Amino acid sequence: MAPHDDHIVYMKMALEEAEKAVPVPGAFCVGCVLVARLLHKSVVLSTGYSRELPGNTHAEANALAKVAEISPKEWSALSESYEASSDLSKILECTDVYTTLEPCSIRTSGLSPCADALIKAKVRRCIIGVNEPPDFVKCEGADRLKAAGIEVIWLSGMEEDCLRVARKGH
Numbered sequence: 001m002a003p004h005d006d007h008i009v010y011m012k013m014a015l016e017e018a019e020k021a022v023p024v025p026g027a028f029c030v031g032c033v034l035v036a037r038l039l040h041k042s043v044v045l046s047t048g049y050s051r052e053l054p055g056n057t058h059a060e061a062n063a064l065a066k067v068a069e070i071s072p073k074e075w076s077a078l079s080e081s082y083e084a085s086s087d088l089s090k091i092l093e094c095t096d097v098y099t100t101l102e103p104c105s106i107r108t109s110g111l112s113p114c115a116d117a118l119i120k121a122k123v124r125r126c127i128i129g130v131n132e133p134p135d136f137v138k139c140e141g142a143d144r145l146k147a148a149g150i151e152v153i154w155l156s157g158m159e160e161d162c163l164r165v166a167r168k169g170h
Contacts, residue, residue, distance in 0.1 A: 011158055
């Protein structure tokens with residue numbers, strides 16, 4: 001499978017997650033998939049969508065929270081290349097983030113932005129379906145990620161689908 005095709009597969013999975021989000025005024029519906037790139041294998045670590053977990057949560061934060069809950073036993077079932085002594089930080093360093101909308105750089109709720117959470121996690125790269133429109137705030141998430149040394153890829157061809165789902169219910 002060509003790298004671009006691989007990106008399309010995981011972005012479609014992120015769109016399926018975004019579709020699960022319950023629409024609310026003043027917020028987007030976003031989906032996220034975390035994919036660890038291990039030796040000769042890619043493993044979906046977790047998925048997330050907007051408002052999936054309690055507390056006005058965002059897709060990327062939810063996916064990261066769910067990864068933190070993976071036990072060594074569960075991880076070994078996902079990948080034979082995992083060593084029980086490996087820690088989450090090492091796994092995240094080889095993880096790609098697929099998100100339907102640019103990770104937020106500011107939250108009107110005052111909660112921590114998703115771009116900051118991805119930087120703190122030290123993910124390898126972030127593949128984005130579409131930039132965040134200026135409906136609510138001026139987003140600079142991609143710029144923050146790049147400044148922190150995280151590779152950012154703008155996936156072309158799915159922008160309309162990502163925006164349609166993001167604005168669901170508006």
